[in-house]
Amino acid sequence: MELVQQTDENLVLLFQKGNNEAFETLVLRYKNSLYQYIVSLVRDEATAGDLFQEMFIAFFKRPQAYQPNGKFKAWLFVSARNRILNFLRDQKQLLSLDAENEDENVSLNDTLADDTPLPLEELEKEDTLSRLQAAIKQLPLRQQEIVNLRQEFSFQEIAELTHRPLGTVLADGHRAIKKLQQLLSEQ
């Protein structure tokens, strides 16, 4: 079986036995999603590139750091998240990602979209994609993180990865949707 068809866990095992091509396959498999996750949180492409490289260099030097008792993908994103948190802590931006939102105690129902939602036709317009991408970048870091992680993980997995209760993750998800609707309506 070709390397690109192997599971993450098999590739890690091969790499741990000295197969460097398996390592490269993992890098190429996650180069986009992991990079996008990092860049969305640090908001600087050069820094994101450095953190992305540091992540994989650390793994290259210590492949045994990953123990096969969980998914490699989750381990990879948790490792990246820890590095991002350290970076934001150094930059004194950590509060924006890890602190509780000021409206944290609002009930989930309050975070649901309002009664004047964006018309469905609005989402079908040609320029909606670029407007939506711009709106996502305006979301608070916590909400952007969920939007990005959702590309790779379920909400339950996101809760485990970020060490937050599922209810909190869902509330942030609803807040993100509400905020996006507001932003798109304003544009």
Add this chain to the structure above:
Amino acid sequence: MKLCEQILLYVSNELAPQQQEQMAEHVRTCLHCQQQMALLRAVETAAVPPAAPASVVEALLAKTTRKKSFFARWKTVLVTACTVLVVAVMGLAELHNKEAAQQDEAMYAYVSENLDEEYTSFAEDLEEFEAYF
């Protein structure tokens, strides 16, 4: 939990099968949930990650799997230095051999030219010496 509050889990297919069916029924008649679903799907499309810069990946691989060892990086320099050293030693040895050969030739020439005279002189000295004693 109200049904509308489960829309995120429904869209990501994380509800139990029975709840998924219940939500599917609900969404058919709930404009609010239809709106949310449409936006969620649009977000999934919009949030598709752009490619990481090729330079980032290349730099990473250059520092890991394609990193050259110390010997490999200095291989050309080391080979060149060794070659120069060997050539220099061989040149010096050749020079030394030529000088030695020239010295030998000069000595042979001197001996061949002066041997008789030297021998005669020595024979006379010997005779004198024997006569004296």
